[in-house]
Amino acid sequence: MRRLFFSLPLLLMPFVAAGQTAANDSYSAAGRLLSQAPDQTSQAGASNGVPLWRGADGRWLALQSSSQSLTSAQRADAPLQFRALDSATVQSSDIKYGIAPNVQAHLGVSEHSWANNQAPRIVGSEVGATYSDGRYSVGLSLGTDNVQGAATLPRLLPGAMPGVNGLSGFDSSTQVNARGRVALDSKSGIDLGASVGRVRLLPGNLLGVNSLDQKAVSFGVDRGPLSGSIVGRTMAPEAGIPGAGYADRRWNSIDLGVTWRLPWQGELSIGAQNLWSSGNGVNTPAGPEPDQSRTPYVQYHQDL
8 A cells, every 4th residue: 555655646647637627827836837748746766746836926845756865866855864875765746836926835755775675664744835936946844754663673683773963772752843945056956954853762772871962954956957956853751751961962974965867867975974973973871872983975876
């Protein structure tokens, strides 16, 4: 059922043309979207943007799906860090609704899965809205991420699940995301992002705490097929947790990455996770701290 849901945009393609109206669009953004072919409305990666409906008053509805490598799918404001070497892929589906000339709402789901299929999938959801006047845009959203099947597997095999934010006992998270973009021209732009949230850990995790507060800030630039981003993250035990000296611990890290979208629907990503970090990943009386070892990577992703 989950696979069918993520494939829904592809199944709807033959039927969406019948649902469009020929009315003049007073909202230029919706007009541009609905006048394009499905493959022209896609974003980076193997995306399929499908206009579903356009009303005479300018409101519109569109559906978009994508399948990307883990490194290219990490948004500038992404609060969670997945290990690049896990060779993960990210599938996502989004419904976008134009409710005003410069305002659109969106509802999306995503799924992180690994090549070896030996780790539970991480399913995320997000709801939010974006304001855009063409050159500038700003958005706000609420998102969640949950490990599927976490009730048994991670407790029996702690190392079977790829780490999230360096934590093998990751269970779920909730976060508020903000993002903004300034378009320098039609081919380049600057992205800013920020996120505040909480990570919940499995009972009995080796770190010895139930949850961690986390924050992330980011800066990204893109020019044509090239894009790069730098992301800073910080984690700390939830305020008020007992434990002399340990509750004040904090882990910080900075990631840096560059992605080149190739003409033949391929992507080459180069970067390093935990390029700089503070808070050593060594054993403490409370258990192992989050892994913050520097991890350079080179990844190639080909859409078939």
